[in-house]
Amino acid sequence: xxxxxxxxxxxxxxxxxxxxxxxxxxxxxxxxxxxxxxxxxxxxxxxxxxxxxxxxxxxxxxxxxxxxxxxxxxxxxxxxxxxxxxxxxxxxxxxxxxxxxxxxxxxxxxxxxxxxxxxxxxxxxxxxxxxxxxxxxxxxxxxxxxxxxxxxxxxxxxxxxxxxxxxxxxxxxxxxxxxxxxxxxxxxxxxxxxxxxxxxxxxxxxxxxxxxxxxxxxxxxxxxxxxxxxxxxxxxxxxxxxxxxxxxxxxxxxxxxxxxxxxxxxxxxxxxxxxxxxxxxxxxxxxxxxxxxxxxxxxxxxxxxxxxxxxxxxxxx
Numbered sequence: 001x002x003x004x005x006x007x008x009x010x011x012x013x014x015x016x017x018x019x020x021x022x023x024x025x026x027x028x029x030x031x032x033x034x035x036x037x038x039x040x041x042x043x044x045x046x047x048x049x050x051x052x053x054x055x056x057x058x059x060x061x062x063x064x065x066x067x068x069x070x071x072x073x074x075x076x077x078x079x080x081x082x083x084x085x086x087x088x089x090x091x092x093x094x095x096x097x098x099x100x101x102x103x104x105x106x107x108x109x110x111x112x113x114x115x116x117x118x119x120x121x122x123x124x125x126x127x128x129x130x131x132x133x134x135x136x137x138x139x140x141x142x143x144x145x146x147x148x149x150x151x152x153x154x155x156x157x158x159x160x161x162x163x164x165x166x167x168x169x170x171x172x173x174x175x176x177x178x179x180x181x182x183x184x185x186x187x188x189x190x191x192x193x194x195x196x197x198x199x200x201x202x203x204x205x206x207x208x209x210x211x212x213x214x215x216x217x218x219x220x221x222x223x224x225x226x227x228x229x230x231x232x233x234x235x236x237x238x239x240x241x242x243x244x245x246x247x248x249x250x251x252x253x254x255x256x257x258x259x260x261x262x263x264x265x266x267x268x269x270x271x272x273x274x275x276x277x278x279x280x281x282x283x284x285x286x287x288x289x290x291x292x293x294x295x296x297x298x299x300x301x302x303x304x305x306x307x308x309x310x311x312x313x314x315x316x317x
Contacts, residue, residue, distance in 0.1 A: 050121035051232050053101050061238045066245045073099040077120075080106050082127035083183055083197040091131050091193040097245055098129040101237065119208055123221075124178075124200040124233055126240065130248045132192040138255035139192070140308055141294025143168040143180045145251065145259040146196060149243040150180070151266060154200075157231040157239065158222065163268035166287075166296050166312060170200065171268045175220040176213045177201055198240065202230050216314070256294050264290055269312065274298070278310035 055075045059067055071092045079085055079102040092098040104120040118125070136142070147164045155161050163171040170178040178200035185193050201221035204212065213219035222230035269287040276283045276298060285300035296307040
């Protein structure tokens with residue numbers, strides 16, 4: 001994982017497997033989008049170093065009060081979707097967090113079923129499950145509040161302030177850095193189970209960034225944003241989980257209002273001309289504001305509209 005060249009013989013000895021098994025693992029990593037330079041007689045070398053996600057390291061570094069609320073934390077090499085995995089698993093007890101991380105997702109998703117993926121070990125694919133005792137009043141604004149805390153975590157670890165694009169995108173330099181997908185299901189006895197998916201581009205490489213996003217400016221990653229010095233992924237996970245537990249523990253009572261002012265200050269769409277697909281309707285207008293409940297206020301030719309949910313794209317000049 002260090003980016004140096006290693007012989008097949010040395011890898012087989014270190015891993016306790018055959019040379020043939022080493023070759024099979026290398027083939028699988030290539031399938032996962034990870035470039036490996038293989039040369040006869042001199043071995044294998046990753047195109048870039050990787051800091052593997054490590055369950056024990058994450059749990060050891062978590063604040064103790066937060067670690068006590070994490071009832072399960074899985075780190076998997078490959079998965080269809082971390083959100084799918086948690087939605088299909090038993091919900092955690094109220095006030096507790098279940099967490100799933102994957103080095104590679106086969107069918108990772110964004111809003112409206114869009115695919116989101118990254119080469120093995122190059123992004124952060126994190127999902128967290130949480131049960132509210134009852135449906136929070138501001139549930140629709142939860143992705144906005146989560147965007148605020150992720151923005152704070154990345155600033156604390158990189159010194160850069162992101163912009164937030166309603167309702168769920170992380171933005172740097174007019175390019176997409178990541179996104180948030182919240183899925184909810186009502187449970188018996190009134191409980192509400194939410195699964196929060198967080199995807200962040202960490203170190204994808206220029207070739208992958210060209211195709212991973214349909215934004216006009218394309219995508220970016222933490223490596224580009226920090227000029228080659230991105231935060232370590234295990235540390236990012238720790239800080240995100242700590243902030244998530246704080247947010248979720250108080251969201252039923254506090255709601256979005258505690259995060260409203262910062263979202264407004266980071267609002268990437270403020271004053272911009274946009275097109276909004278809201279269900280079966282298309283609206284075009286200028287973004288005027290974000291309401292206290294997280295709704296987008298759009299000024300159109302026919303007047304002001306409140307958009308509770310929808311797909312927003314910038315109108316190009």
